[in-house]
Amino acid sequence: MTRFLIACFMAVLSFSPARAEIETARDLMEAGRFEEARAALLPAARSGNADAEELIGVMYAMGLGVARDDRRAFEWYLRSSLKGHPGAQSGIGWYYETGRGLPAPDLVRAYMWYALSAIGGDPDAAISLEDITRKMTAEEIEDAHVLVGDYGAWLYPRR
Secondary structure, eight states: OHHHHHHHHHHHHHTOHHHHHHHHHHHHHHTTOHHHHHHHHHHHHHTTOHHHHHHHHHHHHHTSSSOOOHHHHHHHHHHHHTTTOHHHHHHHHHHHHHOTTSSSOOHHHHHHHHHHHHHHTOTTHHHHHHHHHTTSOHHHHHHHHHHHHHHHHHHOTTO
16 A cells, blocks of 8 residues: 555656646757746746756756856756756766866866766766866865765765
């Protein structure tokens, strides 16, 4: 009986209004209707939906329906990242790696976010980790591992 109740609860969650808004927004983005997509995403993003926040970050990062704005992209990615969104975590890693929209690059934090993204299941994060490791000292990598442990335990407590 418990498994049945859990399955029913999960089914209800998968058909939430926010999920429908996000799917509609993705369809609009694919059709190149970015302003409409952003309007569809904003309610869910303002309610804290990580998928919506990440997609708005993508829009600002790439200038899709909005003026390209690295600082705003970073902030939207950060909101989503702190909720465990692996794609947004890779985005944050990239911003730290390049320093775009930030005062300067920070390879330690870039490594940390790429590693968290890999833990979260982003298949491209391992490639980013491999690439950034070539740019780092052993001490920087060690520092990054400390941060991964701190954040990882908080973001992914059961892994």
